[in-house]
Amino acid sequence: MLRRINGTALIIAALVATLGALAFPVWSYADRSGTGEANLNASSVATQWGPLSATDRDFLVKVRLAGLWELPAGQQAIERAPSEATKAAGDHLVVGHTDLDRRARDVAAKLGVELPNQPTTQQQEWLRELTAASGDEYERKFANILRAAHGKVFGLIGQVRHTTRNTLIRQLASDANQTVLDHITMLEATGLVDFDALAREAASGSTASPSGPSMPRDGQAPLAPVPATPTGDQSFTSRPVPPTVMPMP
Known part of the structure; x- marks a missing residue:
């Protein structure tokens, strides 16, 4: 049993x-x-325009912060830069950030996000560094400090535009993308941007091994790629986006 x-x-x-x-x-x-x-989900807040994530809110704050220091930097360039190319870049910064700041404040008011009224400590330091410089040194610092700052925020804009579920943030990201790209273009048009320094800075923060096609060989032309073209006899109504015209310094 x-x-x-x-x-x-x-x-x-x-x-x-x-x-x-x-x-x-x-x-x-x-x-x-x-x-x-x-x-x-835990970091998101429900709104009538869709969920508002922590990344969305961070982006909104960064757009505001950019205007708080880049707009006065642009004004300073208009007043102090020796060359017309740097003055033109400053003009684009002032006009672009005045408009983008207005859009950011409008979106923040609708979404209930509090925005700062002072630049960060680092941004204030950049302004002091520019103020202390003059002549050619001023122009080099202006072009490179502003170009590096715009390049960093450019990646965030792409991430937010790709992932946000909030229609207001998505529209602001689209607007910011156009504005920042315009500023990058104008800063590069000064002819003073140190692209080697930008590449080294980016590489210093990267831990992944580079990938991609093998390095080209001297005297050996690569195989010609096959063109990407549609098949069949469909008709299309859209037109290619015009190539970017880079202003000459």
């Missing part, structure tokens, strides 16, 4: 263990705390 009870108990225990093993994946899937999706 005792053996029969022990055998029954073992069978019940085995069944419980089996059911537990089968149920565990379901429980672990349902409890997604700590995952990227859970963190996204």
Whole structure:
């Protein structure tokens, strides 16, 4: 009798263990705390224009901060730069950030996001560095400090434009993309941007090994790529985007 009870108990225990093993994946899937999706949802706020994530709010603040220091930097360039190219870049900074700041403040008011009224400590330091410089040194610092700052925010704009679920933030990201690209173009048109320094700075913060096609060989032309063209006889109504015209310094 005792053996029969022990055998029954073992069978019940085995069944419980089996059911537990089968149920565990379901429980672990349902409890997604700590995952990227859970963190996204936990940091998001519901609005009538779609969820507003922490990244969205950070982007909105960064747009505001950019205007708080780049606009006065642009005004300073108009007043102090020796060359017309740098003055023109300053003009674009002032006009672009005046408009973008207005858009950012409007979006922030609708979404209930508090915006700063002072640049960051680093941004204030950049302004002081520009103020202390003059002549050719001033122009070089202006072109390179502003170009580096715009390049960094350019990546954030692309990320936000790609991932945001909020229509107001998506529109602001589109507007910011055009404004920042215009400023980058004008800063590069001064002919003073140190692209080697930009590349070294980017490489110093990268840990991944570079990938891509093998390096070209001297005296050996690569195989000509096959053109990407549509097939069939469809008709198309759109037209290619005109190539960017780079202003000459």
